[in-house]
Amino acid sequence: MATEGQKVAEVKCTSCHKPTEEKLVGPGWKGISSRKKPQWIMNFITNPDPMIDKDPEVQSQLEICLVRMPNQGLNDKEARSVLEYMRKIDGVK
Amino acid sequence: MKNKFVKAIFAIVLVSALFASCKPKNSEDAVSGDAAKKAYVAPGKYDEFYNFVSGGFSGQVSVYGLPSGRLFRVIPVFSVDPESGYGFNEETKPMLNTSHGFVPWDDQHHTELSQTNGEVDGRWLFANANNTPRIARLDLKTFKTTEIIELPNSAGNHSSPFITENTEYVVAGTRFSVPPDNANGDVPINTYKQNFKGHISFVKVGKEGQMDLAFQIQCPGVNFDLSHAGKGKSNGWFFFSCYNTEQANTLLEVNASQKDKDFIMAVNWKKAEEYIKASKGKHTPTKYAHNTYDEKTHSAKSEIKTDVLILDSKELKDICYMIPCPKSPHGCDVDPTGEYIVGSGKLAALIPVFSFDKLMSAIKNKQFEGDYDGIPVLKYESVLHGEVKKPGLGPLHTEFDGKGNAYTTMFVSSEVVKWDIKSLKVLDRVPTYYSVGHLCIPGGDSKKPFGKYLIAYNKITKDRYLPTGPELCQSAQIYDISGDKMQLILDFPTIGEPHYAQAAPADLIRNNGQLKFYKLQDNLHPFASKGEKETKVVRNGNRVDVSMTCIRSHFSPDNIEGIKMGDEVYFHITNLEQDWDVPHGFAIKAAGTAELLIMPGETATLKWTPDRVGIAPFYCTDFCSALHQEMQGYIRVSPAGSNVPLTFSLGTNLPAKTK
Numbered sequence: 180m181a182t183e184g185q186k187v188a189e190v191k192c193t194s195c196h197k198p199t200e201e202k203l204v205g206p207g208w209k210g211i212s213s214r215k216k217p218q219w220i221m222n223f224i225t226n227p228d229p230m231i232d233k234d235p236e237v238q239s240q241l242e243i244c245l246v247r248m249p250n251q252g253l254n255d256k257e258a259r260s261v262l263e264y265m266r267k268i269d270g271v272k
Numbered sequence: 273m274k275n276k277f278v279k280a281i282f283a284i285v286l287v288s289a290l291f292a293s294c295k296p297k298n299s300e301d302a303v304s305g306d307a308a309k310k311a312y313v314a315p316g317k318y319d320e321f322y323n324f325v326s327g328g329f330s331g332q333v334s335v336y337g338l339p340s341g342r343l344f345r346v347i348p349v350f351s352v353d354p355e356s357g358y359g360f361n362e363e364t365k366p367m368l369n370t371s372h373g374f375v376p377w378d379d380q381h382h383t384e385l386s387q388t389n390g391e392v393d394g395r396w397l398f399a400n401a402n403n404t405p406r407i408a409r410l411d412l413k414t415f416k417t418t419e420i421i422e423l424p425n426s427a428g429n430h431s432s433p434f435i436t437e438n439t440e441y442v443v444a445g446t447r448f449s450v451p452p453d454n455a456n457g458d459v460p461i462n463t464y465k466q467n468f469k470g471h472i473s474f475v476k477v478g479k480e481g482q483m484d485l486a487f488q489i490q491c492p493g494v495n496f497d498l499s500h501a502g503k504g505k506s507n508g509w510f511f512f513s514c515y516n517t518e519q520a521n522t523l524l525e526v527n528a529s530q531k532d533k534d535f536i537m538a539v540n541w542k543k544a545e546e547y548i549k550a551s552k553g554k555h556t557p558t559k560y561a562h563n564t565y566d567e568k569t570h571s572a573k574s575e576i577k578t579d580v581l582i583l584d585s586k587e588l589k590d591i592c593y594m595i596p597c598p599k600s601p602h603g604c605d606v607d608p609t610g611e612y613i614v615g616s617g618k619l620a621a622l623i624p625v626f627s628f629d630k631l632m633s634a635i636k637n638k639q640f641e642g643d644y645d646g647i648p649v650l651k652y653e654s655v656l657h658g659e660v661k662k663p664g665l666g667p668l669h670t671e672f673d674g675k676g677n678a679y680t681t682m683f684v685s686s687e688v689v690k691w692d693i694k695s696l697k698v699l700d701r702v703p704t705y706y707s708v709g710h711l712c713i714p715g716g717d718s719k720k721p722f723g724k725y726l727i728a729y730n731k732i733t734k735d736r737y738l739p740t741g742p743e744l745c746q747s748a749q750i751y752d753i754s755g756d757k758m759q760l761i762l763d764f765p766t767i768g769e770p771h772y773a774q775a776a777p778a779d780l781i782r783n784n785g786q787l788k789f790y791k792l793q794d795n796l797h798p799f800a801s802k803g804e805k806e807t808k809v810v811r812n813g814n815r816v817d818v819s820m821t822c823i824r825s826h827f828s829p830d831n832i833e834g835i836k837m838g839d840e841v842y843f844h845i846t847n848l849e850q851d852w853d854v855p856h857g858f859a860i861k862a863a864g865t866a867e868l869l870i871m872p873g874e875t876a877t878l879k880w881t882p883d884r885v886g887i888a889p890f891y892c893t894d895f896c897s898a899l900h901q902e903m904q905g906y907i908r909v910s911p912a913g914s915n916v917p918l919t920f921s922l923g924t925n926l927p928a929k930t931k
Contacts, residue, residue: 189803189804189805190793190848191792191803191848191850193805194803194823194826194828195823203923204825204826204899245897245898246825246898247897249850249854251850252789252850252851
């Protein structure tokens, strides 16, 4: 599943997010699984706009990145696989 | 004494006020108090109708909202478009190919919405090119031109692109008769009568909209002007107005206005189909282009076809009949029931209305007054339902409201006249500013008009808007026709010179499955890069293909070196965004072709031939994010034969150390 997630991410995510801690357009993914709950990650991937509008944490992130994360049209299954890829990056078992 | 004086003054004022109200002094008097309210669509609210307006000499189609008159989009059709790159980028160049080569600018006159059971269905819009004869089909899910077919044996494709009630055919009648393509065209112009022919094209429309030139009917050389299909009871017939039945070849202004009556030609297309089944058509060599746009590869291709099936109107009986119609008829409009055919003799002082039932019985009883080059001419009275007397001057076009009323534009007397189809009585008239040509009622040429609004497309603008030098915008006007009296509610400017237009309820188009972006996984463009991992620069001789991506807010790669003088560089740029309304642009210094505008998930290609050694920057032209100004890159161009290696990168070409 993580391999599937990596494929999806390379088309739709990695232009802006690196698998390291380095910020590109958006923050690097390394360590995200300890920073955010899986539900939060899933919600943000599949429906970013309402969270950018309301979630104070996301809003403060926007002040740093200045680019609203686009809705890249991932379905739930794809988002789930990307989550698994993130967990793999963090070495979560 | 003083009191009397005041009274007298008051009386004078009152009388003069009464006089003034009898005679409108200027156009403002034609607008009543609640007009603004009727045309007002509040910010953030939607219009009730889409209005698809021909762009005239601009070659494009524009899309407005009704009743606000707000311009939503100009859809490129028959002309190159500096906004979207249509006709400039490599993918869409083939759309403007013809048997004469690439034609960058044409003249677009009429639009027609596809229909099912005689009602507008919101699938496609057809549009004609008048100058180099073609028909285009626009997909209303994408608002893009997806197909263009050229028409052989034709010139001045004016009576087009009108359709049958289930969109079985879209037709095209030649306005300028010419010698057929396979005949020797090198003939004296004054041998018009002997050598010139008028061809009527029937283009079959498939289930997915695909167009195919099914057959042409060869007719005498005249000017075919406008047309409309029968509907309901008259389905199976098509009606074409013709003028210059005098067959003049010079000074038509005078010489084509000699006869009291020209014709409306009635064509039995079901009969024509029977003849084709019976192999009565002749395969004739010709040459025409058929261009199609593939939504999966985001690319168009052009194919030249070389054969057309011709039916001879002289030899094959019962296809064509001529209905005499006063004085150079222009509009040829069929009412929603299919019974009444309105001919607008543009030089006549009346509007003849023909009856389909009478036409059928006149044909059955052979009520002919003679023939015109082998085509039977019916007796005028035998087909006539009646005439609208003194409707105004210069009747051009008629649309219907579905409540038994017809509305005809009067070019010379600058007005729209409402009349009752059955009784032929004039019910109302309103001025237009100025010299109205076409008009449109939503669904107004279908079985099911939506009434409510009427739009007049005027030919003369003069003082309607603030002056902008010698060239003025064109002026359209919206009337509320929901009551007994027509009421002017809004002026709005248009592009080009609109001729015909169509309108449909907003929900019909809005809910037809509008495409919001191209899905990356469905992108089959041969040079698509699905993700930055797939980006690359490949040299093949002097051709360099750059497969590049863009996303807010960078290109990948954004540093390219090793391009040499003499190279032809193709930038294939894939927009990786997967959200609505996030296009990116692409421009590179001194590109002799154009710029690109790339929709989310789309791939578009720009060809660039560097003309000098040096560094050329490129950047995004569509403001995409707060870091849009940072969305740029550089290309290094070296002399021919240079040994600078071909390299490309994003974010890794770090500053060189200074000594």
